[in-house]
Amino acid sequence: MSTSRICLSMKREGRLTRKMQRRAPPPRMTRLATPAELPRIEVIHELPDDARHCHDDGPALKVIGEAVSEELHVVPARIEVIRHVRREYACPTCEEGAKVAPAPAKLLPKSNASAMLLAYIATAKYQDALPLYHQSQLFARHGAEIPRNTLARWMVQAGERITH
Template sequence: MKNAAAPSNAVSQLQRQVQAQQEEIAQLHRLMVKKEAQWEATKQSLFEQFRLALERQFGPSTEKYRVDQRDLLINEAEVAVDEEGSDASESITTADDATIDTATPAKRRARGGRVALPPELPRVEVIHELPDDVRHCHDDGTPLKVIGEEVSEELHVVPARIEVIRHVRRKYACPLCEEGVKVAPALAKLLPKSNASATLLAYVATAKYQDALPLYRQSQILPAMARR
């Protein structure tokens, strides 16, 4: 009887061990699913933070960084169908083009001229005169008269230059009693106690944040501009 009871106890013990291992495996599987869900949420959060950081850094130009992950999934079946449809349409188009070419002669493309400069730009006229010794008729010496003019335009850029604006505030006083001195009010400044004008501050801000020109490079360029 003791020999028969020993194998049954061993079998029941093995069953309990197998059941405990199965429960441990199930618990590990649930933990793995939970960790995968947490990792997916963390990945989405990191991607969103990266996108927002790009928007804060580059502003409107970040449209090219706005990538939807769904756009990265390519349906191969649809691509294959599109390729087959495009091959068929290309063959039909080629046949139609051949028919059209045989029916009508090809038209010569019109040659375009020079694009006119925008009329809203300011114009500065430079008059070019003939020398005095050639402004007479070579037959009888009669002075020549202006009968017309030929005009050609070129786009000109005035480089930035630095200049100092002196604000002179006149003082007034009574010439008899020399009392009650009055002076013209000072202009308001964007930066008090600074000799930088509003145009200079706008230039520096635009060069730094729009043209990506750091301040140390601007400090090297501005003295060269002052020497012009």
């Protein structure tokens, strides 16, 4: 006797329990819509020039609509070096009293870390739970070799500056 016949006879007799009954298949997953607040970059895909004519009678084809699809795209982190050039001025006749443009304020004096970099490191460490050794590897992959002990020192110094 086949399994389906056994189940059918058990169902008629009332011996088929809920556990034994066939479960409905799980609902299919639907694709999530792309968030409306994200910026859009529109890329127009056109037919090649030789394909824009009717192959039967030759007139140029007209646009009758668009097939639009969206995909999420990420722009990876980019590390840049900001060069602060402070101009020096002096009197051309007496050559005394040279003046230098003031340096911008820094969160960590005598450090080459910008406030933005420190904020990025702190957010990744404390908000995203990304350890400093992983961050060091990420920075190295982007071309900036920053040892994790330097990252740790920056976090300690930034914390001291913020709390005092």
